[in-house]
Amino acid sequence: MPAFAEARNLELLFPRLIAQAHLADELEVVVIDDHSPDATFAVVREWAARDARIRGLRLARNAGSHMAILCGLQAASGDALIVLAADGQDPPEAAGQLLEAWSAGAQVVWAVREGREDTSLVTRLGSRLYYALMNRLSSVRLPPTGADFFLLDRRVLGALLAIPEHNVSIFALVVSLGFRQAEIGYTKQSRLSGRSKWTLRRKIRLLLDSVIGFSTLPLRLATGLGFAYAAGGFLYATLLVINRLSGGMLFGAVTLTGWSALMVVLLVSSGSIMIVLGIFGEYLWRALEEVRGRPRFLVEDEVNLRPR
Numbered sequence: 001m002p003a004f005a006e007a008r009n010l011e012l013l014f015p016r017l018i019a020q021a022h023l024a025d026e027l028e029v030v031v032i033d034d035h036s037p038d039a040t041f042a043v044v045r046e047w048a049a050r051d052a053r054i055r056g057l058r059l060a061r062n063a064g065s066h067m068a069i070l071c072g073l074q075a076a077s078g079d080a081l082i083v084l085a086a087d088g089q090d091p092p093e094a095a096g097q098l099l100e101a102w103s104a105g106a107q108v109v110w111a112v113r114e115g116r117e118d119t120s121l122v123t124r125l126g127s128r129l130y131y132a133l134m135n136r137l138s139s140v141r142l143p144p145t146g147a148d149f150f151l152l153d154r155r156v157l158g159a160l161l162a163i164p165e166h167n168v169s170i171f172a173l174v175v176s177l178g179f180r181q182a183e184i185g186y187t188k189q190s191r192l193s194g195r196s197k198w199t200l201r202r203k204i205r206l207l208l209d210s211v212i213g214f215s216t217l218p219l220r221l222a223t224g225l226g227f228a229y230a231a232g233g234f235l236y237a238t239l240l241v242i243n244r245l246s247g248g249m250l251f252g253a254v255t256l257t258g259w260s261a262l263m264v265v266l267l268v269s270s271g272s273i274m275i276v277l278g279i280f281g282e283y284l285w286r287a288l289e290e291v292r293g294r295p296r297f298l299v300e301d302e303v304n305l306r307p308r
Contacts, residue, residue, distance in 0.1 A: 002068035003086035004034040007043045009192045014047050014054065016092045021053070023099055030076050031086065032068040033058040041301065048304045055305050060298040064202070066170045067297045073157055075305060081152045088192035090149035097184045098151040106182035107156050108174060111149040114185040130207060138214035140175045143183065147171065153179070166289045166296050169210040176214065212282055219283065222276040229269060 003010060010031065021027040033041040033056065044056035057075060059068065069083055080102050084090035094111055101109040131142050148171060152160070156179050163173065175181070212218065243249060 001029070001031050001084055001086040002034055002065040002072065003031055003036065003040050003044075004062070004065070004068075005036045005038045005040060006086040007036070007039045009087050010040065010043045010047075012192045013086065013088055013092070018051065018053070020092050020095050023096055024078070024080070026078070027053050028076060028078055029054045030072045031056045032072040032075075034065065034068045035059050035062040035300070045303050052304055056303045057299050057305070058301040060300040063297040066168070066206075067166075069170050070161070071297050071299070073152070074161055076157075079154050081154070081157060082150070083152070084149050089189050091186065091189055094149070094184070094186045097186075101182045101184060102151055102153065104182075105180060107153040107179040108177075108181040109151040110143060110147040110181065110183045111186045112143040112147045112183045113145045113188045115187040126203065130203070130210075133207065134172065134210055134214075137211050137217050138172065140172045140214050142171065142175060147183070149186070149188075150174070155179075164290065164296075165213070166294075167209045167286050168213045169206060172210050172214055208282060212286060218279045222279050225272055225276060229272070 001013075014029070017029050018027070031044045031054070033044060035058065041056060041058045044054065048054045048056055055075070057071060059071065063071075073081060073083070080099060082095055082098055084092065090111065098109045098111060127146050128144070131144050131146055134140065134142050135144065150171075152174070156174070156177060159177050159179075160170075160174060165173070
């Protein structure tokens with residue numbers, strides 16, 4: 001479970017997690033504190049002192065929920081690993097259904113949202129738009145209603161951890177791996193307490209990471225825009241030559257300087273060029289991130305972790 005400023009929710013969630021111990025030969029709960037400003041890790045440490053099955057890591061800086069998930073998966077030791085949110089919106093009681101599908105042979109099991117409690121219309125529309133854009137623009141196919149609560153088989157985890165990407169959507173990456181994937185339905189519940197930390201800025205960044213990480217369409221659009229400008233310029237030049245040779249049949253014999261038209265063309269073309277350069281920059285930055293090999297996350301503290 002990735003957790004950022006979820007001290008109160010963890011207090012309420014730990015008993016529900018421990019209650020699922022009957023589902024497996026051995027239960028392990030790994031909480032990754034994404035450098036929370038509150039007492040999140042103190043709560044983890046307190047519960048870990050009571051129950052050795054609860055383990056925790058605190059990241060040295062805020063790395064985002066997807067990197068926190070990777071950190072937790074890397075530290076976990078189970079044959080089946082379930083990722084869920086620390087805010088209580090993903091019910092631990094659905095773990096039984098995930099394990100049933102895994103026992104039946106699925107290596108990735110998605111808990112697909114069939115409904116959402118106490119969620120605003122704007123949030124629901126934004127979520128649907130994200131998944132629609134991903135399914136339309138990228139090479140992966142995600143459940144249209146969303147799925148961010150899932151189970152991984154240990155073999156899938158090995159393949160996932162072998163991919164060293166920094167800026168990527170874990171969910172899209174898991175889908176792209178293949179393997180035998182299945183789905184179950186569930187209702188995403190209301191937060192136990194507090195407010196969501198999933199800001200608009202984080203959502204936009206996730207969209208960029210998802211599309212750029214799994215699609216070349218932005219680059220193709222930039223190329224298409226270049227061809228469109230070139231074709232428009234060539235056509236206009238041709239029409240000017242025809243107008244000259246025909247004695248002004250098209251635009252008239254007198255050519256006046258069109259300051260307004262010139263400024264519109266200049267601003268539109270300059271803005272488009274900057275957008276294209278921005279698209280190239282996004283791809284280039286991600287390539288630089290991978291080449292220089294900086295760690296995706298650093299662990300500041302840990303509790304109850306097993307020696308590896």
